[in-house]
Amino acid sequence: MSQGGVWGAACAGACCAGGAAWLATGSRTGVRRLRRLCGARTGFAPGRLLRERLTPRLRGRAGGEWWCLVAAAALALLGRSPLPLVLGGLCLPAVRHGLRTSAARARRERGAEAVVALCGVFAGEVRAGRQPPGALVLAARETGGLGAARAPVIAAARFGGDVPAALRTAARQEGAEGLLGLAACWRVAVDRGAGLAAGVQRLERALREERAQRAELRAQLAGARSTAALLAGLPVMGLLLGSALGARPLDVLLHRPAGLACLAVGVSLEAAGLWWALRIVRGAEEQ
Secondary structure, X not given: OOHHHHHHXXXXXXXXXXXXXXXXXXXOXXXXXXXHHHHOOOOOOHHHHHHHHHHHHHHXXXXXXXXXXXXXXXXXXXXXXXXXXHHHHHHHHHHHHHHHHHHHHHHHHHHHHHHHHHHHHXXXXXXXXXXXXXXXXXXXXXXXXXXXXXXXXXXXHHOOOOHHHHHHHHOOOOOOOOHHHHHHHHHHHHHHOOOHHHHHHHHHHHHHHHHHHHHHHHHHHHHHHHHHHHXXXXXXXXXXXXXXXXXXXXXXXXXXXXXXXXHHHHHHHHHHHHHHHHHHHHHHHHO
């Protein structure tokens, strides 16, 4: 850097430091004036705007899948080639699909857990002597097991509507399949006079056992998932190790014909291996 550039950088740094010191310890007249100009009549507050408007929009639009583009852009800069960015763009739909599948699985788990809690509270209230409609309303408010369909079910329970039909409609939500059993228990209790509390208690026990079995199966398959993730990350570790040793693997893979051929074969095998491993694990979970 030339002497003029050094002096320019020094002056810019001094100006920035002086401005920061003035804002921290100096006169507040300018700050108050700026606040009056920006916020006295319009209600403008940058922190509030960022917190209440921009942050939720960014969270809703930008997901974790965009990190693969960030990593691809970093590799493109390091390797001086647009090919990693193209590969990152091609991987973006698959990563988004995987993240959405994981989010849907988490929503199903939360819905199933809320249904189990709903059945438990409902059976306890009925055993305590509360009428079934009031017990269902109380259980729905305390546990949230009905999800977005809470209002129709509560309306049917309060005003003498078709509660089993409302429960069957609510069972169409993710993870709320257990509400079909609750609807069946309600129908049997109304038509044949069977014990509603005993039936719902047995339903709760069955749902808890099913959830325990699924949790145990996921724990057993966690090793397979970890192994697949570790094997998928080995090529990246190899690239990092080669770069640390000075072999410059990115230059070979991105700028030479043999390297491009190896990259194409490696990416294809990597994608096929990941797809196969995840399909085996998902098939085991669905059995």
